[in-house]
Amino acid sequence: xxxxxxxxxxxxxxxxxxxxxxxxxxxxxxxxxxxxxxxxxxxxxxxxxxxxxxxxxxxxxxxxxxxxxxxxxxxxxxxxxxxxxxxxxxxxxxxxxxxxxxxxxxxxxxxxxxxxxxxxxxxxxxxxxxxxxxxxxxxxxxxxxxxxxxxxxxxxxxxxxxxxxxxxxxxxxxxxxxxxxxxxxxxxxxxxxxxxxxxxxxxxxxxxxxxxxxxxxxxxxxxxxxxxxxxxxxxxxxxxxxxxxxxxxxxx
Amino acid sequence: xxxxxxxxxxxxxxxxxxxxxxxxxxxxxxxxxxxxxxxxxxxxxxxxxxxxxxxxxxxxxxxxxxxxxxxxxxxxxxxxxxxxxxxxxxxxxxxxxxxxxxxxxxxxxxxxxxxxxxxxxxxxxxxxxxxxxxxxxxxxxxxxxxxxxxxxxxxxxxxxxxxxxxxxxxxxxxxxxxxxxxxxxxxxxx
Numbered sequence: 492x493x494x495x496x497x498x499x500x501x502x503x504x505x506x507x508x509x510x511x512x513x514x515x516x517x518x519x520x521x522x523x524x525x526x527x528x529x530x531x532x533x534x535x536x537x538x539x540x541x542x543x544x545x546x547x548x549x550x551x552x553x554x555x556x557x558x559x560x561x562x563x564x565x566x567x568x569x570x571x572x573x574x575x576x577x578x579x580x581x582x583x584x585x586x587x588x589x590x591x592x593x594x595x596x597x598x599x600x601x602x603x604x605x606x607x608x609x610x611x612x613x614x615x616x617x618x619x620x621x622x623x624x625x626x627x628x629x630x631x632x633x634x635x636x637x638x639x640x641x642x643x644x645x646x647x648x649x650x651x652x653x654x655x656x657x658x659x660x661x662x663x664x665x666x667x668x669x670x671x672x673x674x675x676x677x678x679x680x681x682x683x684x685x686x687x688x689x690x691x692x693x694x695x696x697x698x699x700x701x702x703x704x705x706x707x708x709x710x711x712x713x714x715x716x717x718x719x720x721x722x723x724x725x726x727x728x729x730x731x732x733x734x735x736x737x738x739x740x741x742x743x
Numbered sequence: 744x745x746x747x748x749x750x751x752x753x754x755x756x757x758x759x760x761x762x763x764x765x766x767x768x769x770x771x772x773x774x775x776x777x778x779x780x781x782x783x784x785x786x787x788x789x790x791x792x793x794x795x796x797x798x799x800x801x802x803x804x805x806x807x808x809x810x811x812x813x814x815x816x817x818x819x820x821x822x823x824x825x826x827x828x829x830x831x832x833x834x835x836x837x838x839x840x841x842x843x844x845x846x847x848x849x850x851x852x853x854x855x856x857x858x859x860x861x862x863x864x865x866x867x868x869x870x871x872x873x874x875x876x877x878x879x880x881x882x883x884x885x886x887x888x889x890x891x892x893x894x895x896x897x898x899x900x901x902x903x904x905x906x907x908x909x910x911x912x913x914x915x916x917x918x919x920x921x922x923x924x925x926x927x928x929x930x931x932x933x
Contacts, residue, residue, distance in 0.1 A: 503907070506914030507895040509823075511830040512888035536815045538917045542826075542889055543777075543819035544870060544924055546784075552775035556793055557768065560800050564764060643762050741760040742808060 498528070505531055509538030628706045632658065632666035644717055646738035653736055657717045659709060661743075665695070667705040673735060676700040676721055683722045685730055686714040687737075697726045715740055753812035760807040767804050774818050775800065778825045785829040785892045792829075799824045826889070833892045873923030881916030884909050 758766035782792035
């Protein structure tokens, strides 16, 4: 007796699978196969396109349904802090290693726009100060927010109560709008903006204790999220507190 | 981007990825009727179908990158999402399930009903033509699986056919429909 060809067995199931008519272990095994087999997953997609034609109803969705969806969009969605910002990585704030400082200096050197100032203080912290609200910054931020090519992110707190908007232009110019939503910090503390790129948290600037509109610069498509932490006055090389707000950036 | 009415579904998905609510509204205008119709057909419950539509469009808003325009149409993606959710709901509710099975068995014994139901849902004439060209046993198996939300094993029991025969019929029927739709000039996305 010969062993049946597993590929052929899976192929026979593809139509039923595309209609959600396979379940249990059989479905799990087939899904494992689909991850590795482009031909089979293409066939599933073809069946789904055919099914989509069958589903053609010609009717409209019920009255008022869009209104309910639109209302739900305005409700704050909690960003997934655990994914964006694994706790384990910042549970032990430590002195920055020289290599890290060197890396930070490279990032700093690569920025150098929009009134950023770079300080090395006590050999510890590379501190950046973003350009804070001025009429020019507000105008530029408003223009960026209206640019369809810009990446827009809603930065929100875990409970959704604090929300501000981050806009990142293709040339790396970035703006935070409605930063006034951040509660004012006690004297001696500052908000610090971070770009999250893979496992790296890159400082994008110190925002002060009571920011309104902020300009910053973040180069490259690698930054997938923005986060803001509250830090001691001079800022930190790496975040030392849980972010007040985070927001994903849509892909470029 | 000017009027969204004229843009492709792919461009719409990109705009949704940039948190453009008007793009989501346009996707809703284009596809929500079909998504609702399918969920309603599977669940036979208007309120539950509305919930599915909400879930599917909110998911598109929150995770737009799950849709890959290279892989297929936005409509088939949304419908597959809605169908999967509807079927999960159906299968998690056993008492409802038993009722559905009774209904399904009843409808298979009536025979012509199945044909009528499919045809009602396929309004365009060329679609009717392709569906009517299907052998009745293939059409019946697809209908029970897709609109009835049954597994192919359940369909086999309902139709008193071997399981292997039923899964083959579903696949061959879908392939035949694909060819039929292409013959009558309906574009089926690659």
